[in-house]
Amino acid sequence: MGHVGVICPNAPGHVNAILALADATRARGHRVTFFLLGEPPTSVTAAGFVTISLGGTAIRYPLATSGHRVGTDSQPDRLDGGW
16 A cells, blocks of 8 residues: 655644544555654654654644633634634
């Protein structure tokens, strides 16, 4: 079968979603390799996927640490993507 390369932001919300897709792809007989910035998350390595570091560091979202709530009155465009 084929070999699939997965590139996604190294952030839990992105990696966890792609893990499900990667697992389903592997179940169909394909090899799957993750290309990530920074150290690979344990969820990827524990699932047995090959990882290749692209250097750099994992993404850290400032909203996750600032205490700011997404979609508040101060930033209503966050609710609709600013369209």
